[in-house]
Amino acid sequence: MGGDEFAVLLPNLNNDEIALQIADRITSSLREPFHLEGRDLYVTASIGAAVYPHAGVDGRTLLQHADIALYRAKEQGRNTLRYFSPAMNSRAFERLSMESSLREALKREEFLLYFQPQVDLNGGEIIGFEALIRWQRPEIGTISPAEFIPLAEETGLILPIGEWVLRSACAQNVAWQRAGFPPTRIAVNLSVRQFHRENLVDTVTRALQESGLAPQYLELEITESVLMGKEMSILLMLRKLTDMGIQLSIDDFGTGYSSLAYLRRFPIAKLKVDQIFVRNLTTDPNDAVIARTVVGMAHSLRLKALAEGVETEAQLAYLRSIGCDQMQGYLFSRPLPVEEATRLLVQKKRL
DSSP states (O other): OOSSOOOOOOTTOOOHHHHHHHHHHHHHHTSSOEEETTEEEOOOOOEEEOOTTTTOSSHHHHHHHHHHHHHHHHHTTSSOEEEOOHHHHHHHHHHHHHHHHHHHHHHHTOEEEEEEEEEETTTOBEEEEEEEEEEEETTTEEEOHHHHHHHHHHHTTHHHHHHHHHHHHHHHHHHHHHTTOOOOEEEEEOOHHHHTSTTHHHHHHHHHHHHTOOGGGEEEEEEGGGGSSOHHHHHHHHHHHHHTTOEEEEEEETSSOOOHHHHHHSOOOEEEEOHHHHTTTTTOHHHHHHHHHHHHHHHHTTOEEEEOOOOSHHHHHHHHHTTOOEEOSTTTOOOEEHHHHHHHHHHTOBO
16 A cells, blocks of 8 residues: 555454454564574554444545555554544544644744743743744634644644744744843753754754844753664764754753753753643652752752743752752643733843
């Protein structure tokens, strides 16, 4: 059916159990490695099954529904079998509908930015904002990024959306500075897909030039997974960005696979302690140890440490006791639309 897709037709199928047996035979046949140029290559198979007549009464419909089931098998961890169900068809329709709406949202400028303050734990003042995208969908309302960013990643729409976020965040920071507020840094998240585009440095440079923002007031947040893979090309790209004056931070630190070796090699300035560790650090000794370790690791490498998701005074007190440098979270402020974020600057709100 394609470069890596195959169709298996099972005529006179009496029950679903036979399809399961055939699927097991297919996956079993792939367990042995393929030998290629002195190397062993391992291949797995994700399988979607559509059984006549409840999954379709003609060949075209059966293939479409098998493809939907195949997508679900990949989505749920790969190397597995999924049978088509009407619920899958409904979900596939919703997915296609949202993808179409996302494309229209870019044209109609339905996206907007919210800003969550980042606060210094020593002085208590706002030292920057993280820019967070929202989708203002007509007749539905504001949609959280958790609902549409995964689909944007999968379809590649994250590239134009991410570029819009970068340009808009830089422009807003310049607007605040021109309004007379003290310069602060704006933080923008980069997806893995954005980061692995060869033109990322050019995209960032263009956003800075178009907005007039000085590079030292831009922070790019990357995840630990970005650092894995093509180390040399990634290192060169990171150095180009930091040579411009841009600060780099690792978001959700502690949930991935970073090691001291990685942190020493790459020009990172800040580690962000993931909120899953902050949430229970006053009640779960293990989370408290992780938070303390991340902060200590950051300081040993002369990096800053920022705690995400701080919601209680007890969490704040513990973070201060272990020397954490910065925080963001509902205790100080939830993400705000630009008008309300500006009000915080006018009020000179402090922790």
